[in-house]
Amino acid sequence: MADLRRSSEDGSSADLSSSTLSVWAGEGESLVQGATQVPVVYSAAYGYPDVDAWLDVALGRKPGHIYSRNTNPTVHAFEEKVRILEGADAATSFATGMAAVSNTLFALLGPGDRVVSVKDTYGGTNRLFLDFLPRVGVEVELCDTSDHEQIEAAIAQGCRLVYLETPTNPTLKVMDIARLATAAHEAGAIVVADNTLATPINQNPLALGADLALHSATKFLGGHADALGGVVCGGPELVARVFHYREITGATLDPMAAYLLIRGMKTLALRIGRQNESALRIAQWLQEQPAVAAVYYPGLETHLHHDVAARQMRGYGGVLSFMFEGGFEAVKRVLSRLRLAHRAANLGAVETVAGPPATTSHVECTTEEREAMGIPEGLIRYSVGIEDAGDLIADLTQAFAVA
Numbered sequence: 501m502a503d504l505r506r507s508s509e510d511g512s513s514a515d516l517s518s519s520t521l522s523v524w525a526g527e528g529e530s531l532v533q534g535a536t537q538v539p540v541v542y543s544a545a546y547g548y549p550d551v552d553a554w555l556d557v558a559l560g561r562k563p564g565h566i567y568s569r570n571t572n573p574t575v576h577a578f579e580e581k582v583r584i585l586e587g588a589d590a591a592t593s594f595a596t597g598m599a600a601v602s603n604t605l606f607a608l609l610g611p612g613d614r615v616v617s618v619k620d621t622y623g624g625t626n627r628l629f630l631d632f633l634p635r636v637g638v639e640v641e642l643c644d645t646s647d648h649e650q651i652e653a654a655i656a657q658g659c660r661l662v663y664l665e666t667p668t669n670p671t672l673k674v675m676d677i678a679r680l681a682t683a684a685h686e687a688g689a690i691v692v693a694d695n696t697l698a699t700p701i702n703q704n705p706l707a708l709g710a711d712l713a714l715h716s717a718t719k720f721l722g723g724h725a726d727a728l729g730g731v732v733c734g735g736p737e738l739v740a741r742v743f744h745y746r747e748i749t750g751a752t753l754d755p756m757a758a759y760l761l762i763r764g765m766k767t768l769a770l771r772i773g774r775q776n777e778s779a780l781r782i783a784q785w786l787q788e789q790p791a792v793a794a795v796y797y798p799g800l801e802t803h804l805h806h807d808v809a810a811r812q813m814r815g816y817g818g819v820l821s822f823m824f825e826g827g828f829e830a831v832k833r834v835l836s837r838l839r840l841a842h843r844a845a846n847l848g849a850v851e852t853v854a855g856p857p858a859t860t861s862h863v864e865c866t867t868e869e870r871e872a873m874g875i876p877e878g879l880i881r882y883s884v885g886i887e888d889a890g891d892l893i894a895d896l897t898q899a900f901a902v903a
């Protein structure tokens with residue numbers, strides 16, 4: 501299996517399934533002295549016997565590492581694993597998902613550029629669009645997420661970058677990546693897609709036409725809610741520009757976090773398979789509950805863009821949201837009764853996690869801003885863990901008794 505783990509050079513991973521790649525991909529060149537696991541390399545710098553050998557690495561003529569803000573063996577193994585699963589030629593990583601988003605946008609956009617995105621990207625990303633990019637002279641146009649004609653018209657007016665996130669957090673809207681990438685490329689724009697909720701097991705944005713796919717690795721990739729991280733994958737030229745920006749801004753992934761993310765990713769395909777199945781079953785069950793006014797999950801045939809989701813996703817993911825008739829007061833009562841869910845601002849973990857957007861994805865926004873984005877206060881985001889789905893439904897049943 502050593503060759504597979506070096507598949508970055510020979511491309512021999514092409515015929516292996518994502519569950520095999522989750523386990524083996526990207527690790528070979530980092531293993532030392534027979535270790536079967538990637539070592540955590542805590543060294544700020546790397547020494548060389550003479551200046552010529554040092555220069556060879558520093559100038560990129562030979563592989564190796566110079567300084568861990570730039571590259572590190574443990575971090576590299578994590579990047580390789582995600583790169584291979586996303587089918588990308590290059591990848592670079594970050595201290596957090598938001599560092600991946602912000603470094604990508606700031607590396608690729610400058611004064612006078614225009615970016616087109618949608619109203620309900622993740623709350624932190626939305627703040628970049630509303631507060632930080634305009635400050636450096638970037639024009640931002642945020643369209644209605646479900647209105648593809650409006651997005652296409654905004655793109656056709658000319659833009660440097662189109663930023664997609666699908667499914668969205670927390671209302672699980674689905675964007676047609678292939679359709680919007682075609683429109684973006686006709687306008688000469690770069691397409692960036694946040695693939696955090698789908699994961700490379702369910703969806704590969706690059707294969708659908710995106711130029712860069714990014715993740716908050718804190719979520720499903722790591723899967724255990726014990727490490728923060730981010731990653732961007734795509735073609736070598738774009739990734740090199742983002743990497744260079746990160747080298748200088750210093751939002752580097754820590755080696756211990758990289759190790760935890762690698763360990764978590766070994767079970768990525770297993771976890772996602774289970775979470776896909778359980779989330780669909782729970783979404784179908786929720787649809788039958790009188791206290792529930794609406795259920796948002798792309799796997800439901802009633803979902804507005806189920807056809808697009810069915811075309812571009814292999815599974816519909818572990819996150820769903822639902823709305824209570826009783827509004828925010830009902831949400832508070834039900835959440836406090838759940839026994840098998842952390843009430844916490846996270847998603848994608850082995851444990852079920854639940855919370856309202858006001859304290860999770862859109863904590864940065866005011867109530868009015870959330871309403872303008874179509875995020876109702878009666879909403880609960882429910883990230884399904886790997887527990888037994890029947891137990892989760894029983895837990896929801898007892899909690900709904902107080903709604």
Ligand SMILES: Cc1ncc(COP(=O)(O)O)c(C=O)c1O
Nearest residue numbers: 596597598622669696716718729
């Ligand atoms: C879709 C999405 N993108 C990016 C982020 C930011 O990731 P991080 O919290 O790792 O900075 C999040 C966090 O919830 C997210 O849900």
